[in-house]
Amino acid sequence: MRREWKARVSDSRPKGRIPTSVFPATFFAMFCCRLASFNELEQHRGHGSWRRWLGGFPLPSADELAYVSERIDPEGLRGCLGAVHSRLKRNKVLAPRHGWMLAAIDGHEINSSYKRCCKDCLQRRITAGGVEKIQYYHRVVVLQIIGEDFYFLFDLELVRPEEDEVAAALRLLTRVLANHPRCFDVLSADAIYLRPSTIELLEAHRKYLIAVLKDNQPELLREARTLLPEEPARHFDTPAPPAKPARHIELREAEGFRTESITKALRIVHAHETGTRRERIAGQWRESPIDSHWYWATTLPASLAQGRVIFEFGHDRWKIENEGFNELVTRWHSRHSFHHHPNSIAVLWLLLFTAHAVFHCFYARNLKAELRHGHTVIHFAKLIGASLGTQQWWPPPPPT
Numbered sequence: 431m432r433r434e435w436k437a438r439v440s441d442s443r444p445k446g447r448i449p450t451s452v453f454p455a456t457f458f459a460m461f462c463c464r465l466a467s468f469n470e471l472e473q474h475r476g477h478g479s480w481r482r483w484l485g486g487f488p489l490p491s492a493d494e495l496a497y498v499s500e501r502i503d504p505e506g507l508r509g510c511l512g513a514v515h516s517r518l519k520r521n522k523v524l525a526p527r528h529g530w531m532l533a534a535i536d537g538h539e540i541n542s543s544y545k546r547c548c549k550d551c552l553q554r555r556i557t558a559g560g561v562e563k564i565q566y567y568h569r570v571v572v573l574q575i576i577g578e579d580f581y582f583l584f585d586l587e588l589v590r591p592e593e594d595e596v597a598a599a600l601r602l603l604t605r606v607l608a609n610h611p612r613c614f615d616v617l618s619a620d621a622i623y624l625r626p627s628t629i630e631l632l633e634a635h636r637k638y639l640i641a642v643l644k645d646n647q648p649e650l651l652r653e654a655r656t657l658l659p660e661e662p663a664r665h666f667d668t669p670a671p672p673a674k675p676a677r678h679i680e681l682r683e684a685e686g687f688r689t690e691s692i693t694k695a696l697r698i699v700h701a702h703e704t705g706t707r708r709e710r711i712a713g714q715w716r717e718s719p720i721d722s723h724w725y726w727a728t729t730l731p732a733s734l735a736q737g738r739v740i741f742e743f744g745h746d747r748w749k750i751e752n753e754g755f756n757e758l759v760t761r762w763h764s765r766h767s768f769h770h771h772p773n774s775i776a777v778l779w780l781l782l783f784t785a786h787a788v789f790h791c792f793y794a795r796n797l798k799a800e801l802r803h804g805h806t807v808i809h810f811a812k813l814i815g816a817s818l819g820t821q822q823w824w825p826p827p828p829p830t
């Protein structure tokens with residue numbers, strides 16, 4: 431990665447004494463060691479292992495890190511993530527499912543404050559204790575590539591003031607498809623993305639959309655509820671995960687749905703799920719019944735993918751929540767605002783994505799099953815941080 435950072439990443443400092451590549455290497459190691467802030471990272475300035483990792487340069491201070499993060503060009507980091515993506519595909523880590531490479535897109539709020547703000551902050555009014563306040567926050571749209579058993583956070587776009595999530599998502603998709611036109615075939619998304627603009631963009635690049643159908647398209651949902659019960663149903667049971675019961679699925683589908691705004695013929699897939707949910711509550715295992723209905727609208731025709739594929743891909747949208755946002759918040763300190771600046775946010779999140787991908791690839795592909803058995807993922811993350819003081823994890827500096 432250091433060669434990629436040295437070749438691709440630049441910044442706008444007029445006379446930088448420290449090479450730009452030192453800073454991505456610092457942020458990357460900070461995330462791998464799960465350090466929670468620049469100030470915590472600064473406490474390690476006396477460790478010689480950091481100088482070895484940074485090619486002989488001292489660990490920058492917290493102020494230096496904040497200053498340079500505002501000036502690093504995020505496009506270079508996007509190019510590095512693209513190189514990681516290419517290597518993962520070449521090594522079969524990102525493998526397609528059912529012959530399709532799936533991606534998921536979703537929005538995520540990363541921080542909020544009543545006092546700190548910048549020119550790109552979003553605003554909302556919050557009433558607390560009878561007092562109305564203005565809250566400032568940032569929201570990003572993230573694209574995740576979902577392989578057979580690996581999930582790669584690929585790129586992000588900040589939502590700008592006075593625009594909605596879909597506008598940022600269209601910028602994100604336009605950039606990704608221009609730079610990596612074959613990175614995915616099918617996009618799985620929430621109901622808000624079921625719009626003509628999204629469908630037209632994907633269709634122009636020969637991609638397909640699977641979106642949850644909710645009350646934001648009342649005419650389409652009403653028509654689906656009326657017509658789909660007349661279609662013959664297919665029945666199957668989902669594979670039972672460990673310690674969880676299987677679910678029975680009743681699946682119906684039909685094609686040719688349109689609305690006043692969406693002229694592209696849509697295919698609607700309806701899944702009626704029944705079964706039981708097993709949960710541990712107050713120290714006891716309890717089971718409760720499940721009876722849910724799901725509707726998906728897709729541009730993927732039945733001649734190319736069966737309804738069960740739509741069912742699986744529609745539910746796989748939650749990977750970006752479970753294996754993406756939730757993990758980053760609970761294990762990678764992504765909720766913390768390392769430095770409140772729009773460029774810093776983009777730079778740090780792109781390097782967070784890089785560290786996330788490299789760590790999970792190392793854990794799943796390099797560590798043997800015997801070593802992983804009986805240990806959690808966070809255990810190995812803590813070992814990486816602990817080895818920082820022993821100077822055993824860091825490789826020697828690259829040759830000059």
